[in-house]
Amino acid sequence: MRNASPLLKTALFTVFVPGTVAGYVPWRLRNGAGVGVHGAEEAAACALILAGILIYLHTAFWGFAWTGSGTPAPIAPTKTLVVKGLHRFVRNPMYVGVALVIAGQAWLFHSRDIAIYLACVVTAFHLFVLLYEEPALRRQFGEEYDRYRTRVPRWIPRIGR
Numbered sequence: 669m670r671n672a673s674p675l676l677k678t679a680l681f682t683v684f685v686p687g688t689v690a691g692y693v694p695w696r697l698r699n700g701a702g703v704g705v706h707g708a709e710e711a712a713a714c715a716l717i718l719a720g721i722l723i724y725l726h727t728a729f730w731g732f733a734w735t736g737s738g739t740p741a742p743i744a745p746t747k748t749l750v751v752k753g754l755h756r757f758v759r760n761p762m763y764v765g766v767a768l769v770i771a772g773q774a775w776l777f778h779s780r781d782i783a784i785y786l787a788c789v790v791t792a793f794h795l796f797v798l799l800y801e802e803p804a805l806r807r808q809f810g811e812e813y814d815r816y817r818t819r820v821p822r823w824i825p826r827i828g829r
Contacts, residue, residue: 674733674744681741682728686762689789690720690769697781704778713776720768727754727762742800749809751816757825759816763793764823797822 705713728740731750738746740762754761767790774782805813 674737674739675729677739677741677744678728678733681739682724685741686724686728686766686769690724690766693785694770694773694779694782697785698773698777698779699781701777701779703776705776710776713772715772716775717769717772720765720770720772723754723765723768724762725765727765731755731761742804745804745808749805749812749816751820756820759820759822760793760797763797767793794823 703710731753732738732740732746735746735748735750735752737748738744758764767786770782770786770789773779774786802817809816
């Protein structure tokens with residue numbers, strides 16, 4: 669099977685890293701609280717969570733493991749610069765997906781603790797991207813990455829492109 673090793677490694681990374689960051693920790697932070705919203709608001713919060721999950725899965729499995737022949741884990745990066753799929757709109761769609769999952773849970777459970785955790789996670793993502801990921805990509809891909817950076821924003825897609 670083509671790319672079986674990156675797919676397996678991506679699945680393991682997904683369970684342990686985003687699974688912990690976006691699943692286990694927010695679940696623990698909700699302190700046993702049930703759903704804090706109902707009706708349309710509950711549906712919207714769940715839609716946000718689902719959108720985040722789909723963004724993450726698409727990026728990690730199609731973008732990294734299948735297209736890039738690597739994983740989202742820094743210890744087993746892609747062999748090619750991934751610029752297709754959701755990477756055409758933002759440079760870090762996987763982090764955006766994880767943040768949406770956490771934001772949806774903060775909303776769903778009306779949890780201030782999860783919202784504070786979200787702010788911490790987003791800050792950590794931003795610092796990791798600035799201090800490690802972007803310099804590593806610049807070293808690995810050189811001018812190709814520089815051209816990509818000028819075309820595609822880091823976090824928020826440009827509207828009307």
